[in-house]
Amino acid sequence: MREILESAAETERRVRKPLKFETRQLAQRNFLSSEVRHTSSIIPGYEERSSILQDLGDTTFKLVRDRATPDQWAEWLRAPLEHAAATGNRDLVDKLLGAGANGGAGWRGCHGKTLLHAAAEGGNVQVITRLRNAGAGEDMKAKALDTGHTPLDLAVIGGKEAAAKALIMAGANVNMLDATNDGPLHLAITGGHVGIAKDLLLSGANPVQAGSNDNFAIHLAACYGLDEVVLALVQKGVDLNCVNTRGEIPLCVALRGDHVATIKVLALTPTSDIFCTSQRARTNRPPSERCSKPEPISKVGVGSNQPHSMPQHTLAHAQPR
Secondary structure (H helix, E strand, O other): OOOOOOOOOOOOOOOOOOOHHHHHHHHHHOHHHHHOOOHHHOOOOHHHHHHOOOOOHHHHHHHHHHHOOHHHHHHHOHHHHHHHHHOOOHHHHHHHHHOOOOOOOOOOOHHHOOHHHHHHHHOOHHHHHHHHHOOHHHHOOOOOOOOOOOHHHHHHHOOOHHHHHHHHHOOOOOOOOOOOOOOHHHHHHHOOOHHHHHHHHHOOOOOOOOOHHHOOHHHHHHHOOOHHHHHHHHHOOOOOOOOOOOOOOHHHHHHHHOOHHHHHHHHOOOOOOOOOOOOHHHHOOOHHHHOOOOOOHHHHOOOOOOOOOOOHHHHHHHOOO
């Protein structure tokens, strides 16, 4: 079975009720660990039935090897190939492909995922390359049947930076949305994967694409205190006065989370509303009207020598009520 990813660090303590996207992050962080449960916890009686063949592994293998047709043999080896890829076991993947396993596109294994999904979860770049060369590369845009996640999404969720970069370089769509309307950039930010988020932005990820619950990347980054991602978004010319569904601009979100470094990045950017005024007039508008299109860096004022001062009343927003 695919490896169980280490759980991400506990979400920083909030002074107010968590936002919808905070709850979304917790659900996402638990997604893989719940998804990779052993089949015995999903199919009643699985352990009892599988134990019948416990001492017949060699006999079963020899029977299939000696009597299966080439097509049967190639298909029979797909299941172990999937699990070898999902655990990043390059040597076993090489041996299975060398033995005739079908590594082509279109096949669906656990949870409606393809071989390339499994390789992305495993995070081994060489495994991804081997499967792409074997034909699985055509599944680059394939979505898991239940979550709508692409292989790139799974690499991002698991924090597999090298794998994500390899998939991006191979042509993965960095703006494809999953079943909850989140793209790779949203997933990277909510997972706290700063390096991947920055790579996605450099690779053309839309910085103002609304995600689940109509949250923008800049609000997510501000919520989790990812000041490096906030800075990268600022450099992309993101509108720092765009509002989320609560009518809050990114600075308000950072203040509420008491993320000092992130607050500094936002407050020192001339286009940010340092008075943290909730723009309720925008709140009921569609996402495209709540966040302006990115402006050129020269208009944003990054690196200005005339930073804003932080009003004391603004800091009061971060205090417990």
